[in-house]
Amino acid sequence: MDSVKILICFTTLLFTYSQAATSPPSPSIILTPTPAPAPAPDYVNLTELLSVAGPFSTFLKYLESTKVIETLQNQANNTEEGLTLFVPQDKAFTSLKKPSLSNLTADQLKQLCLFHALPHYYSLSDFKNLSDAGPINTLAGGSYTLNFTDVTGTVRIGSGWTNTLVSSSVHSTDPVAIYQVNKVLLPEAIFGTDIPPPAPAPAPVPDIAPVADAPGAAADGGKGSAAKAKPSSSNKIVGWSVWRCLMMVVVSGGFMVFL
Numbered sequence: 001m002d003s004v005k006i007l008i009c010f011t012t013l014l015f016t017y018s019q020a021a022t023s024p025p026s027p028s029i030i031l032t033p034t035p036a037p038a039p040a041p042d043y044v045n046l047t048e049l050l051s052v053a054g055p056f057s058t059f060l061k062y063l064e065s066t067k068v069i070e071t072l073q074n075q076a077n078n079t080e081e082g083l084t085l086f087v088p089q090d091k092a093f094t095s096l097k098k099p100s101l102s103n104l105t106a107d108q109l110k111q112l113c114l115f116h117a118l119p120h121y122y123s124l125s126d127f128k129n130l131s132d133a134g135p136i137n138t139l140a141g142g143s144y145t146l147n148f149t150d151v152t153g154t155v156r157i158g159s160g161w162t163n164t165l166v167s168s169s170v171h172s173t174d175p176v177a178i179y180q181v182n183k184v185l186l187p188e189a190i191f192g193t194d195i196p197p198p199a200p201a202p203a204p205v206p207d208i209a210p211v212a213d214a215p216g217a218a219a220d221g222g223k224g225s226a227a228k229a230k231p232s233s234s235n236k237i238v239g240w241s242v243w244r245c246l247m248m249v250v251v252s253g254g255f256m257v258f259l
């Protein structure tokens, strides 16, 4: 009985071995699991991303001509810290009139580009922290800093010259965050601190001017020009009301003649 059992056992073993040796699906079983665990790379192609989204073609052109795109890609590829990039749309460049980018030196342009990047990945919710942290260093280094304020999830960026909104998130997966901003970020380190006040704010202008001009002579000069400006504007107002009054008389006169 035992020998029969052993024989059956042996023949089944032999049979299964020959089956396994000749069966063709075994190599494909070995091959299929290999590509599956291959890690999907975290690589974000910044050039590709910026050329698809936006339109950010003007900013991308500056990043490429200054080679800052390579610095940013390296920061994204090869650092633990990651990268946060603020990208202005094309229309932000076309609406940029007063401080123009046209006569910046190559180095200033490069700094301007780097000024749009932070050497760390920040999700949108992280900006609450930055809001209280004071000036934040950008990749441009030194005095090229940005101020952030987060009011109930609305993130504003201040550079002195520029006060703008983070208007949307283009990409936000650690280590790369890209946010759209409505304006080109202009650093004081390039354009100076002599920032013209916003046009539709006539009241704060005389308050700011004397503070900036410390010497008495300069302050007098400011007063003089202010004094000069006043009568001309009031003359205009007087002229206007006289003209309006005259028109009313003429119109009502005409009306009476017509009656």
Ligand SMILES: *[C@@H]1O[C@H](CO)[C@@H](O)[C@H](O)[C@H]1NC(C)=O
Binding pocket: 045, 046, 047, 048, 051
């Ligand atoms: C990134 O994308 C750009 C534009 O699509 C392409 O020209 C470039 O070869 C890509 N770079 C890499 C490293 O894949």
Ligand SMILES: *[C@@H]1O[C@H](CO)[C@@H](O)[C@H](O)[C@H]1NC(C)=O
Binding pocket: 043, 070, 073, 074, 077, 078
């Ligand atoms: C970033 O990584 C991609 C993919 O690994 C590579 O092709 C590219 O050359 C890298 N670029 C830099 C600047 O490290």
Ligand SMILES: *[C@@H]1O[C@H](CO)[C@@H](O)[C@H](O)[C@H]1NC(C)=O
Binding pocket: 103, 104
């Ligand atoms: C750029 O040019 C304008 C006029 O062409 C000039 O007023 C301005 O000072 C120049 N800016 C710089 C940084 O050279």
Ligand SMILES: *[C@@H]1O[C@H](CO)[C@@H](O)[C@H](O)[C@H]1NC(C)=O
Binding pocket: 126, 129
């Ligand atoms: C934000 O602040 C909290 C508390 O101060 C801290 O625990 C957290 O690490 C900060 N996050 C970032 C991204 O700095």
Ligand SMILES: *[C@@H]1O[C@H](CO)[C@@H](O)[C@H](O)[C@H]1NC(C)=O
Binding pocket: 134, 135, 146, 147, 158, 159, 160, 161
């Ligand atoms: C940034 O904020 C600091 C105070 O935290 C302030 O002194 C500085 O003037 C601000 N800079 C700009 C460019 O708004």
